[in-house]
Amino acid sequence: MAEVRFQSVRKTFGKVAAVDDVDLEIADGEFVVLLGPSGCGKTTLLRCLAGLEKVDGGKVEIGGRNATDLPPRRRRIAMVFQSYAVFPHMKVYDNVAFGLKMQRESKATIKERVGSAASLLHIEDYLDRYPSQLSGGQRQRVAVARAIATKADVLLMDEPLSNLDALLRMEMRAELKALLQKLDATTIYVTHDQVEALSMGDRIAVMNSGRIVQVDNPLAVYDQPADIFVGGFIGTPPMNFVAAQVIANGAAPTAQLSGGTLPLGEDARPLAGKDVVLGIRAESINVQTTPGDGMIRASVVVVEPLGSHNLLTVRTGDDMLKVSTPPNLFPAPESDVWLQIAPERIRWMDAVTGAAVSDASEVTPSRVDVLTRAPDTGAAPAPS
Amino acid sequence: MRTAAIGTVKYAFAILLALWVIVPIYFITLAAFSTEEAVYAYPKQLVPRDMSTDTMRFFLDSEGVVPSLQRSILVALLTLVIALGLGVPAGYALARFAFRGADTFRLGIVATRAFPIVILSIPLAVIFLRWGIDDTVYGVAIAHAALALPFAVLVTSSVFAGISVELEEAAMTLGCNRFSAIVRIVLPLALPGLAAAAIFVFIISWNEVFAAAILTLEERTLPAQILTLLNASPLPFKFAGGFFLLAPSLLVILVIRKYLFNMWGRVVK
Numbered sequence: 001m002a003e004v005r006f007q008s009v010r011k012t013f014g015k016v017a018a019v020d021d022v023d024l025e026i027a028d029g030e031f032v033v034l035l036g037p038s039g040c041g042k043t044t045l046l047r048c049l050a051g052l053e054k055v056d057g058g059k060v061e062i063g064g065r066n067a068t069d070l071p072p073r074r075r076r077i078a079m080v081f082q083s084y085a086v087f088p089h090m091k092v093y094d095n096v097a098f099g100l101k102m103q104r105e106s107k108a109t110i111k112e113r114v115g116s117a118a119s120l121l122h123i124e125d126y127l128d129r130y131p132s133q134l135s136g137g138q139r140q141r142v143a144v145a146r147a148i149a150t151k152a153d154v155l156l157m158d159e160p161l162s163n164l165d166a167l168l169r170m171e172m173r174a175e176l177k178a179l180l181q182k183l184d185a186t187t188i189y190v191t192h193d194q195v196e197a198l199s200m201g202d203r204i205a206v207m208n209s210g211r212i213v214q215v216d217n218p219l220a221v222y223d224q225p226a227d228i229f230v231g232g233f234i235g236t237p238p239m240n241f242v243a244a245q246v247i248a249n250g251a252a253p254t255a256q257l258s259g260g261t262l263p264l265g266e267d268a269r270p271l272a273g274k275d276v277v278l279g280i281r282a283e284s285i286n287v288q289t290t291p292g293d294g295m296i297r298a299s300v301v302v303v304e305p306l307g308s309h310n311l312l313t314v315r316t317g318d319d320m321l322k323v324s325t326p327p328n329l330f331p332a333p334e335s336d337v338w339l340q341i342a343p344e345r346i347r348w349m350d351a352v353t354g355a356a357v358s359d360a361s362e363v364t365p366s367r368v369d370v371l372t373r374a375p376d377t378g379a380a381p382a383p384s
Numbered sequence: 385m386r387t388a389a390i391g392t393v394k395y396a397f398a399i400l401l402a403l404w405v406i407v408p409i410y411f412i413t414l415a416a417f418s419t420e421e422a423v424y425a426y427p428k429q430l431v432p433r434d435m436s437t438d439t440m441r442f443f444l445d446s447e448g449v450v451p452s453l454q455r456s457i458l459v460a461l462l463t464l465v466i467a468l469g470l471g472v473p474a475g476y477a478l479a480r481f482a483f484r485g486a487d488t489f490r491l492g493i494v495a496t497r498a499f500p501i502v503i504l505s506i507p508l509a510v511i512f513l514r515w516g517i518d519d520t521v522y523g524v525a526i527a528h529a530a531l532a533l534p535f536a537v538l539v540t541s542s543v544f545a546g547i548s549v550e551l552e553e554a555a556m557t558l559g560c561n562r563f564s565a566i567v568r569i570v571l572p573l574a575l576p577g578l579a580a581a582a583i584f585v586f587i588i589s590w591n592e593v594f595a596a597a598i599l600t601l602e603e604r605t606l607p608a609q610i611l612t613l614l615n616a617s618p619l620p621f622k623f624a625g626g627f628f629l630l631a632p633s634l635l636v637i638l639v640i641r642k643y644l645f646n647m648w649g650r651v652v653k
Contacts, residue, residue, distance in 0.1 A: 052553050072556040085554035089572045102559025150558065 002063025002076065002153035002186055003028045004049065009058035011044050018044040020210035021058070031180060031187045032215075033201035035194060037233065041210040042190045046156055049188065051075050063153050073102070078152035082159040084143040086131040092118075092142050093127040099150035117149040120179060137168050144176070148183060155180070157189045161196065173199060194234045198222060206230050223281070224347060228354040231279045231347065237311065237322040240280045243351065248272035255346075259317025260296035265343040276357070279347035282324045286340040287312065289331065295338035300331045314339070409630060415620070416440060416627035423620045443624030446617075452609035453628075455521055456590060459605050462525035463532055463589035464582055470529075471536025471585075472578065476566070478537065479544035493534045501531060505598040512599060519600045527599060528589040536585050543577030544570065580640035587636045591629060 004026040011019040018041045026032045034042040047053040049060055051072035060068045067075050078099065087095050094101075096117055100110045118124045121141040131139055140160065147155060160176070161169045177200050180187050191197055197204045198218040205215045206226075214226035225231035231239035244255040246268055253268040254261045255278060262278075264271075288295060298316035305327065312323040314337060323339065331337050348357045415423050419436045422429060443449060477483070478490060508527055509518065517523040547570055555565035571578075593607035600608060610625040617625075 050553075050557055052556070071561060072553075073559045073561060077557060079554065079557040081550045081554055083548060083550050085548065085550040087551060087554070087569060089569075098555070099558035102564075146554075146558070156557075 003030075003061075004063075004154055004186060004188065005059075005061040006045070006049070007059040007061070009045070009048055009060060010056045011041075011048055011053055012056050017041075017210045019048060019055075022210075022212050024205055024212060024215065026186060026188065029184050029186055031189065031200065031202045033197040033204045034188065034190045034207060035197040035204050035234075036192065036207035038192055040207040042192075042207045043158055045207070046079075046158055046188060046190050049075075049154070050077055050079050050156055076153040077156055078147035078150050078154075079156040080143050080147045080158065080160045082162060084139045084163070086139050086142050086146070088131050090130075091127065092123060092129055092131065092134070095131070095142055096127075096145045096149050098146060099152075103150065113149050113151075114145075117145040120148065120182075121145045137164055137172070140164060140172065144179075148179075148185075153186065155183075155185045155187045157187065159191055160189075162191070162193070176200070195236075198234070206233065208233075224356065225279065226356050228277065228279070228349050231349075235281065237282050237324075239347070240278075240282065240285075240319075240321045241349070242278045242280065242319045242321070244276055244278050246271040246274055246276060257296065257317060258319055259298060259315075262296060262341060262346075263294040263343060264346070268343070268348070271348065271357075275351040277349040277351050277354070279349050279356070280321070280341055280345065282311070282322045283309075284341060284345035285321065285323045286342075287323055287325045287329060287331070288338040288340055289329075291338050292340065295340050298337055298339050300333050300335050300337055303330060303333065305330075312337075409634070412623055412626045412630060415623035420620055423623060439620040439624045440627075443621050443628070446613075446621060448604070448609055448613075449606070449625075452604050452606045455603060456606040459521050459525045459528060459596070460586045460589040462521065463528040464585050466525060466529035467532040467536040467585045468540075468578070468582055471533055471581070472540050474537045475540030475542075476544050476570075478541040480549065490538075493537050496530070497534055501527070501592075501595045505595050508595070509598055519603050521603060521605075523599050524596050524603075524605060525589070527595040528592055531592060531595070532585040532588040535588065536581055539581040539584065540574075540578060543574050543581070546577070547573050583636045584640055587633050590632055 004024075006022050006024040009019055009022045010017065020041070022041075022045060024032075034045060036042045044053060048055050049062070051067070051070060051074075055068060058068075059066060062075055062077070087098065090098070093114060096114045097110050100113055105113070114127070115124070118127055121144055123138065123141045123145060126134060126138060126142075131142065134142065140163070144160070147157075161172050164172060173196060189196075189200065198221075201218055203215055203217055204221045206213045206221060206229075208229050214221055214230050216224070216226075221230065222234055225234065225239065228241055231241070242257055244257050244262070246264065247254050247256055248269045248271075253264040253266065253272060255264050255268075255276075257278075291297065296316050298314035298321065300312055300314050301320070302313040304311040304313075307327065309324045309327055310329060312325055312331070314321050314323055316339065321339070349355065350357050411428065414429070414432055416439055417432070417435050417437065418429070419434055419438050420442070422434065422436075423439060478486060505527070512518040512523045515523075517526070551569050551573070552562075552565045555569045556562065560568060591607060592605075593611050596605045596608040597611055604612065606625075607629055610629070614622065614625075
């Protein structure tokens with residue numbers, strides 16, 4: 001068991017900064033997901049932690065020890081690779097036992113630990129087989145069993161489910177989460193799949209071009225994205241972004257959209273006269289078939305029934321919005337609907353920087369570092 | 385219809401090519417295992433009738449054949465040790481590390497084969513004379529190692545390239561250092577390929593005649609010995625000697641085909 005700390009970690013490949021000045025603290029026993037599009041540096045960051053990449057700057061601490069220059073075998077970590085990396089010339093038993101043998105555990109200990117790891121992952125029946133005789137899902141289980149058998153302080157997982165088919169992935173996701181809760185190990189899990197991230201992690205660290213953009217619990221990342229990138233990356237469909245101007249001459253503040261006027265809360269008053277981008281989740285928009293106070297008129301472009309709900313694409317003014325509605329609401333294409341949006345469900349973004357603003361004083365035409373801006377939940381982004 | 389016709393032509397051509405290679409080998413083998421009379425007989429027998437080891441025995445009993453056979457084996461083994469000792473680490477480095485000049489290095493390896501041994505052997509002979517390793521198995525082994533090294537490097541690098549880096553990294557996270565990861569994970573997986581490379585190197589040395597003939601006088605290897613005696617020897621000797629040089633190469637090609645294909649870029653896991 002150990003906590004993990006990245007301090008201004010940098011890793012460059014040629015001229016490209018794969019990991020650019022990353023600060024991140026992970027508590028003992030915490031499950032943190034590194035989430036981002038491919039090429040954002042999440043796997044590189046994980047490999048820096050594993051010791052498989054040498055960092056070009058900064059410090060990596062594991063369990064309070066400076067691990068920056070330690071080789072992988074001295075870091076007390078275990079890793080599950082995307083390709084599983086199960087040793088093909090060893091039987092499943094020897095694969096799972098490999099780490100323990102390297103640690104020179106006694107035969108009895110090895111047998112007992114392999115047995116318990118195998119039973120946790122339900123591979124007891126395959127211990128005598130070679131990996132080539134196993135399916136992809138079973139090899140995946142062997143890889144996880146091998147990693148947990150050593151009882152390492154920190155468990156690293158690099159897109160462990162991405163090679164499984166959709167159904168198996170969903171099954172494994174739940175099983176893996178249950179398993180990791182039981183183990184109570186510090187876990188760092190890399191994925192590009194936002195559903196995986198939202199469903200599994202205690203916290204999610206969203207990365208983009210080598211930097212950590214937001215670190216928060218899954219709900220906060222979903223509801224209060226730190227910037228336009230996070231809002232657009234997380235959620236299906238992604239968050240809607242609408243350019244607006246805030247007007248507050250005496251009366252209650254409103255947002256002037258290209259397709260109408262939206263009432264805002266009193267807290268938006270300091271934004272008066274400023275250009276902002278409104279971030280609105282599809283399910284935060286309430287669709288009415290009759291006009292009402294503070295609603296915006298929109299015309300339906302497409303209706304996509306998805307069973308549990310319908311996904312509407314609507315146009316209001318110059319803006320296209322994705323809206324989810326109850327499955328019984330079936331407006332005809334090109335008919336008019338009215339959108340009702342609760343002011344507290346709207347995320348304001350700086351039109352210049354793309355960063356979320358919780359306080360009007362933060363809106364500036366000047367460049368503001370996205371990293372230093374804390375979301376209004378008070379949950380800290382990367383400490384700097 | 386057309387594709388069928390093309391297929392037929394293709395097969396006919398392939399059969400022709402194969403016969404071109406197989407027929408002489410067949411006759412050499414036949415002659416090597418028949419009686420002396422049969423070797424001289426005309427027309428030649430087409431199917432093995434009275435098989436005998438007379439010809440082979442005559443060859444092996446000939447003056448200098450057995451010692452040169454022993455030398456050939458010794459030279460081939462020395463070549464194996466030198467070429468793989470240098471070639472395996474080089475192949476691993478080429479497969480695993482993106483170092484400055486890797487491509488130039490790769491090209492340089494192939495380029496060494498651009499200088500035919502015919503040209504190199506005279507200066508080599510001079511150098512070996514100065515060093516006092518002329519007319520020794522060591523001198524021949526060094527020359528053979530130089531010939532075999534490019535193949536050793538390229539074949540082993542393709543073998544290593546076919547082994548996922550993640551396996552090594554997994555071993556390293558599980559308690560290995562780089563060296564023990566290689567010993568415990570990479571080498572066992574590379575073993576069939578390395579064995580193939582070893583046999584290939586052995587055969588390169590076994591069959592090499594020119595450098596061996598130039599660099600030695602007394603301490604001849606088998607091919608050099610046969611080459612020297614060829615004009616002065618009777619037919620059975622020639623057939624038996626030919627078979628002796630031929631057989632190992634044939635066996636080897638059967639075994640290592642797969643890895644030679646790898647070498648030309650078809651890397652399979």
